[in-house]
Amino acid sequence: MKVELSEGRFSRFELIEWWDQQRLARARVLVAGAGALGNEVLKNLALLGVGQVVVVDMDVVETSNLSRSPLFRPRDAGRAKVDAVAEGARAIYPDLRVHPLRANVVHDLGLGLFRWADVVIGALDNREARLAINRACYRVGRPWIDGAIEVLSGVARLFEPPEGPCYECTMSEQDWRLLERRRSCSLLNRQLEEIGKVPTTPTTASIIAAIQCQEAVKLLHGQPTLSGAGFVFDGLTHQSYVTRYQRNPDCMSHDPLERLEQVPRSTADVSARQALEWARAALGPGAVLEFGRELLQGLDCPGCGREERLFRPLSQVTEADGVCGACGVRRAPRLFHGLSGDEDFLDLSLAELGLPPWDVVVGRAGERVMGFELSGDRSRVLGALDKEGV
Structure with a gap:
């Protein structure tokens, strides 16, 4: 028997008085993380008819992901998570323009990508990545919606620059201690030792991701949101509440x-000297450059005293690189985050210094x-999102 479909795909949404499906079709969303939360976020964005999505993750699908990630299939094991999640989302909504980007959220994303997005959704599992996204969003004035899950509980919260409290404002002394522990567990955070994987369930992931996406929809439509607040869910009791955050006047992230x-x-064809010249032409001869990120200049061995100059993106530095080839002692990284003009490496390109593509250098x-x-x-x-002129 043939069934006649009398309603359009999004007709039920459009019964909502303030709903604008075309606004969602034009929306640009950056999703950071393609694990359990990221799967649920992509699934919801596809169902909602959001038009353009970039999803970023650096990991591959493992068998344990299959119990918590509805867009992954057994055949995806060993495949990049971003490729698998993009394929799964397009299967739900073929008109979704989703670009998978296999990259490290902390070191590999330029500020230009954050400026492209209307909203950023964080589906992350560590404080360092959250802090990096938070600082990027507040630098370029983009709202972001953080999600976190553990066991049966979770939280979704919306941070909206420039005036509202941000993620860094909410960090406690314990958060900073855990962040430093994470950074110290490996050379420059490249290969983390097992600190203990967070236990989660697909049910909690679906609840928190649903709140995140609902907040994104409201934000895009100009409706009241959780801006400056968080939705806290306790899965053991099914109690939930909204908590409001206070801005920390000493917070370093508020630097628009x-x-x-x-x-x-391109960062590949502009030298540090040229970028410094741009800054000084615009701001005066005393201007300096700031990169908004730590860059590697070299590795120093405390054992034998050897110093190696090494410019490389931090995402490409491994623990093996950190071991001194002469004495076997773990070397210390020598980092920098700006240029004054006195450096002897100003003729290196910005990419050679470790800046990611489509970044913003600051004078x-x-x-x-x-x-x-x-x-x-x-x-x-x-990629194809730009080729399609969006």
């Missing part, structure tokens, strides 16, 4: 870029600040 110029160049002269977005990398990062 009020002036920004797009430069159609500063006293209180005056200006950003330069390397938009020549946009197509490389967005």
Whole structure:
């Protein structure tokens, strides 16, 4: 028997008085994380008809993911999570334009990608990645919705720059201790030792991701949201409540870029010297460069005293790199996060220094600040999304 479909795909949504399906179709969403939460987020974005999504993760599918991730299949084991989750989301909604980006959230994402997004959704499992996303979003003025789950409980919270409290404002002394522990467990956070994987269930992931996506929908429609607050869910008792956060006046994340110029160049073909010249032309001869991230300049051995100059993206540095080849002692990284003009490596390209594609370099002269977005990398990062002119 033939069944006549009299309603459009999104007709039930459009019964909501303030709903604008075209607004969702135009929306640009950056999803960080493709595990249990990320699966649920992508599933919901596909069902909602969100138009353009970039999903970022660096891991591969493991068998244990199959019990918590509805978009993964047994055949996906060993496959990049972003590829598997993108394929699963497109199977739900073929018109979804989703670009998988296998990358490290902390070190491999330029600020240009955050500026592209209307909203960022965090589906992460560690504080360092959350802090990196938080600082990026507050630098370029993009709201982000954090989600966290553990056992049967979880929290979803919305941080909205420039004035609202941010993720860093909520961090306790214990959070900072755990963050430092994570960073110290491996060289430059490349290969973490097992600190203990967080136990989770698919039911809790679905609840928290649903709140995250519902907040994104409301945000995109200009409806009241959880801005500056969090939805806390206790799965043991099924009790939930909303908690409001206070802005910390000493928080380092509240540093917005009020002036920004797009430069159609790539981090691979712009030298540090050229970028410094841009800053000084705009702000004066005393301007310096800031990168908003730690970059590796070299490795120093406390055992034998050997020093090695090594410019490399932090995401490409392993624990094996950290061991001194002469004496076997673990070496200490020598890091930098800006340039004053006195360095002897100014003729290296920004990419050679470790900056990711489509990043923003910042010039500063006293209180005056200006950003330069390397938009020549946009197509490389967005792939087909950019080719489609979105």
